[in-house]
Amino acid sequence: MTEQSEMAFAEAGEAAELAAYLARQLRWDRTAAARLKAEGEVLAVFTRPARFEVLAVRPVRLRAPLALDRTVSAGELLEALDEERSAARLPAPVTGPSWAGLLPPRGGWRPVAELPHQEVGAAAAAVVAEFRERTERLAPPERTRSTLDALAEEIWSRQLPGTRLPLRAVHAAHALGLLRAAVPVRVLERAGWLRLRAGLGSTTVRSAGVGGLSVTPL
Template sequence: MTVTARLALTDTREAADLSAFLLRLLRFDKAAAVRLQAVGPAESGESESGESGSSESEHGGVLAVFGRLPLGTSGALAIRTARLEGLDASVDLTVSVGQLLDGVDAETGALALPAPVTGPSWAGLLPPRTGWRPVGTPPPAETGRELMAAVREFRERSEAVPPHHRTRAVLDALADEIWSRPVSALPELPLRAVHASYMIGFLAPGAPLTVHRAGGWLRLSSPTGSVVLRTAAAPGAGLGLSPLR
């Protein structure tokens, strides 16, 4: 693997969390790519709550990794951030998930960045850096129960389809029907965002959830990471980066 740069994460827990995130992406697509951005504290923009970057990143900067979850015919972007010990220059690359995973040293917290690859179309349009406004805070327990009920419904209805009719198109149509439904406690939030957050490992029992909107983008955040949906045409690119708390 050709290495283009090396980054130092703040501690080994950051490296372990990043590895887990990349492994989950590979379960969806063995040939998946991610877009990653590493910026210094002056460029980190707004935090996950929509506030300006916190002092936790002032000494080193932040790495953000963007991956797509292909759930149904519509996808969602999953975003995992990590704090950096230091950064000589900003980085913006699209790379292989497998090669990036190979570059994670969980014992030292070091990250070797592989050579860039030709990126998928989604990697060319990321959420805006600023302008996020709060939408609401869906209750975790109630939202989790609603999600699990929808998961059971999808499983039961897909298993009821005769095997010779159980094509990818049929299953995608069923997924789109279920995951496009609004969350009862916050109708502006589709179940697709909650499902994506669950599938990538961002939902934890009792962990707080927040929802923000910027233009045609909607973001569901937990303490572990964020899932972003493009709900309408939205100008601009580049997500403001911040450390996780």
């Protein structure tokens, strides 16, 4: 396997799916970075939605094996996608943010729960609706950044029922479109980490110190 200047995806729709994922990510941060890792025929695209303490990964199947580890601009990667050819030019590397240097471990995960994707999607929709409803109840002078941040912290620091996974990981998976595939959602853990694995990708949080959520687009 050799590093190359272009990636070709295994299926015709893969480029469009990756484009949708990146567009959702860029809603939070137009300067977002993406770390690309491939060791074979699967490319893992890691991003971090702004103001979440959550790492997201969107796997994409490749047409041919590829060896790659590069941090790039998410916006440049989106522009480099060719949906007709189901391929992408590899953008130039950028100096990565601090999160890109500490990715979740690849193996050693222990399953702790399996839930229907509809149930997990409903949990995400419920907390988003609660945030909206409680925000709308505030008088305009009360809608300060600190008040909204505290409300978001309260809501998204709750745990997905039956697990220790904070709902910020569920919200991120929902907002990034990772819950759209109708397959069961699994919660896994490894020392220091918690992971939600959905049909189209995963979100992961450190299991120690789960605070720090701020207001995010809904």
